[in-house]
Amino acid sequence: MVAGPLPTPSGPGKDRLRLWVRLLRASRSIEAELRERLRQEFNTTLPRFDVMAALYRVPEGMLMSDLSRFLLVSNGNVTGIVDRLVSEGLVARARRNGDRRTSMVRLTEEGSKAFAVIAAAHESWIGELLGNVSEDEARRLTGMLNSFRSNWEGRE
Amino acid sequence: MVAGPLPTPSGPGKDRLRLWVRLLRASRSIEAELRERLRQEFNTTLPRFDVMAALYRVPEGMLMSDLSRFLLVSNGNVTGIVDRLVSEGLVARARRNGDRRTSMVRLTEEGSKAFAVIAAAHESWIGELLGNVSEDEARRLTGMLNSFRSNWEGRE
DNA sequence: TTATGAAACTTCAAGCTTGAAATAATTTGC
């Protein structure tokens, strides 16, 4: 995945392959740095941050399945992460009257406060780590990344 | 990480944050698709593919530590993946005379043949999944991604 | 009704991943 043959290859499709390798290396580097800082500064993890970020947008909460779809991870995965967040008092499950299979998951008051602090740091880290990209360039890159999403997304 | 607040936020730094979210979602989607196909078609995993791809470039082999640096994963991680590849007969460890702490890890004949087949499929998958990106656009995107690597890389 | 199927979750085993601690071998400084 990450490898790029050393005598730089050429041929049809090689440019896309190279793009993918770069994309993956970029996101892995940034992820590694964020994970490290989240651990050092806030004693938390990236998956927990992801879940809290998703919930922060929606005070009324989300279903487990919505959460898993939104975060692009499996159902069973979310169960474990939410379990840990619940045991830390940052997240709460609320059984619903209508459908007893589902439960709304939401940030607790404490979780919401904690997340706001972490999110502020997170945003400034991103600003630092992507500092070489101008705001304008960032917008253009974002647009280009959008364009190739449609190709495989929404198939499941 | 993946979350983007729904009432689209604005302000200084928001464009970089949005870029990061897109970048991460893009690479996660593609990774998920590749992982699925590697499993279905070749009964293997992304980490194993990564290790084999790294080794394929260098017939004489790599040290464990070079492998871990190259793949941006921890040392202990590589140990486990290489262990499994060795038990599958795809990779071999060779103790060196010079330095008995280290061992050269290389693809076996079988591993090399197997990888060539998988790599061809992989490249065509990438061509398919990034089909919306023209070759020209791919080159430009790659260049832009390069530009912001230097900002945090090579710090450790 | 009531069975049949679908949907929302959880559980589970296997594998991946990390950071820290442990081992072993080499290098450095005295």
Next chain:
DNA sequence: GCAAATTATTTCAAGCTTGAAGTTTCATAA
């Protein structure tokens, strides 16, 4: 030479991740 520091690797516990199998609840319809 030899202690101390460094380097290369493995081991380990904890957590993340997946796909598959299992449970409970709901929806459909004969």
